[in-house]
Amino acid sequence: MFPMTRMRRLRRNETFRRMVRETELHVSDLILPLFVRPGSNVRNPIKSMPGQFQLSVDTLVEESKAIRDLGIPAIILFGIPKMKDALGSQAYAADAIVCRAVEAVKKACPELCVITDVCMCEYTDHGHCGAIEPNRDGRPDVDNDKTLELLVNESLAHARAGADMVAPSDMMDGRIGEIRMALDEHDLSDVPVMAYSAKFASAFYGPFRDAAESPPSFGDRRSYQMDPANLNEAMREIELDIEEGADIVMVKPALPYLDVIRWAADNFDLPIAAYNVSGEYAMIKAAGANGWIDEKKAAMESLLAIKRAGAKMILTYWAKDAAKWLAEK
Numbered sequence: 001m002f003p004m005t006r007m008r009r010l011r012r013n014e015t016f017r018r019m020v021r022e023t024e025l026h027v028s029d030l031i032l033p034l035f036v037r038p039g040s041n042v043r044n045p046i047k048s049m050p051g052q053f054q055l056s057v058d059t060l061v062e063e064s065k066a067i068r069d070l071g072i073p074a075i076i077l078f079g080i081p082k083m084k085d086a087l088g089s090q091a092y093a094a095d096a097i098v099c100r101a102v103e104a105v106k107k108a109c110p111e112l113c114v115i116t117d118v119c120m121c122e123y124t125d126h127g128h129c130g131a132i133e134p135n136r137d138g139r140p141d142v143d144n145d146k147t148l149e150l151l152v153n154e155s156l157a158h159a160r161a162g163a164d165m166v167a168p169s170d171m172m173d174g175r176i177g178e179i180r181m182a183l184d185e186h187d188l189s190d191v192p193v194m195a196y197s198a199k200f201a202s203a204f205y206g207p208f209r210d211a212a213e214s215p216p217s218f219g220d221r222r223s224y225q226m227d228p229a230n231l232n233e234a235m236r237e238i239e240l241d242i243e244e245g246a247d248i249v250m251v252k253p254a255l256p257y258l259d260v261i262r263w264a265a266d267n268f269d270l271p272i273a274a275y276n277v278s279g280e281y282a283m284i285k286a287a288g289a290n291g292w293i294d295e296k297k298a299a300m301e302s303l304l305a306i307k308r309a310g311a312k313m314i315l316t317y318w319a320k321d322a323a324k325w326l327a328e329k
Contacts, residue, residue: 023308025300027071027326031115031273032319035211036060036101037080048207049278050285052317054080057097057104064105064112070323074113076167076315077101078212081123087131088123092153099161106162115194116158118151118168118179127209127216129170129224142224144172151175152182159188167250169196171224180245192247194273198234198260199252201225204279211278234260235267242270248313253277255302258309265310274311276302281317296325 010016035046035054042056055063067075079098081090090096098116105114121129130147132140147170155166166183168175176195183191201222209215226233234257238249249268251261252275265272280302288295299318306314316322 023304025304025307025322025326027323028073029303029307029312029314030072030319030322031074031076031313031315032067032072033076033078033315033317034060034063035078035080036097038082038097046207046211048210048282049317050282050289051321052211052281054211057101060101061104061108064109067320068109068112070320070327072319072323074115074164074313075105076115076117078117079122080213084123084125086125087150088120088154091120091123092150092157094157096157099157102158102161102163106164113164114162115165115167116163118154118158118166119170120147120150120154121170121214121216122212126218127214128219129221130172140218142172144174144224147172148175148178152178155179156182156186156188159183159186159191163191165192165194165248167194167196169199169252171196171199171221171226174244176241176246177244193245194248194250195241195246196252196275197238197241197246197249198257198264199225199250200228200234200257202228202253202256202277202279204253204256204277207278207282228256231260231263235263238264238268242268246270248273250275250315251311253280254306254311254314255280258305261306261309261311271312272310273313273315274306274309276306276314276316276318278317296321300325 010020037054039056040058043059044054046052077098081097102114119129121127126132128142130142133143135141158166180193241249248271250273251257254274254276261274284295284298287293303314303322
């Protein structure tokens with residue numbers, strides 16, 4: 001009891017604070033999302049995500065070298081194709097933009113882990129994450145089972161191009177099992193699957209849709225992305241993906257769902273990833289630019305909170321900045 005117990009004793013100086021610190025953020029925790037598009041010498045600023053760019057393959061390679069030199073272990077690639085169609089055929093074409101990007105980055109930086117996002121929304125002319133068919137009410141909707149074949153084709157194309165890991169983000173039922181079986185059947189059993197398992201229908205994705213040029217042309221994605229109110233459903237989704245063969249499971253977004261990350265880390269033995277999404281990034285960027293908060297401190301506190309909640313790896317647009325800030329310690 002007070003005064004014998006004084007919690008402030010170990011907060012008096014930075015040495016004590018470092019010695020008793022429970023959670024440490026490391027550069028090896030970070031994965032940087034990158035957007036690649038056709039062309040050469042392309043570095044298009046993303047207006048709603050200051051400091052982020054759409055890159056052509058050649059500028060992506062140069063960016064990848066800088067990322068490697070900062071000690072960041074991995075990137076995840078999102079493709080913006082030259083043309084889009086109803087079935088997103090440029091997602092799985094042999095010369096798909098992501099496939100060409102994977103080949104180029106792995107040639108230049110073989111030690112950098114290249115993960116590919118597996119989804120259809122960037123490649124379809126309607127902006128939804130799969131094949132569209134009329135539902136029982138006659139309204140257009142994403143056909144779950146027809147979409148599985150497209151996702152399998154995309155995963156195989158990326159893996160054949162040299163992707164170190166594929167990351168399905170579409171939220172179709174059964175897609176992890178189908179992708180896992182297809183990889184195994186095509187002598188790609190060593191390619192891990194990182195499942196976007198608990199991906200919520202969030203308001204925080206807006207800037208990403210600008211970056212990937214993938215807003216839905218009708219409706220929304222609530223019929224396949226999760227209701228933000230549901231924790232038990234998230235646990236069922238994660239459990240099903242593990243049963244289907246996922247090697248890593250992800251919670252997305254991160255900051256509004258720290259409770260989901262914590263619950264997953266406490267109840268499953270697989271590594272937990274978390275996506276610090278575009279809206280989370282844009283909010284702090286905007287507040288920092290206006291002088292309302294300290295961007296560096298807010299960003300690092302956010303990443304630390306995600307790590308403390310139980311994430312083993314964090315997908316974040318701050319990866320490069322965070323690597324530099326960590327090196328300054």
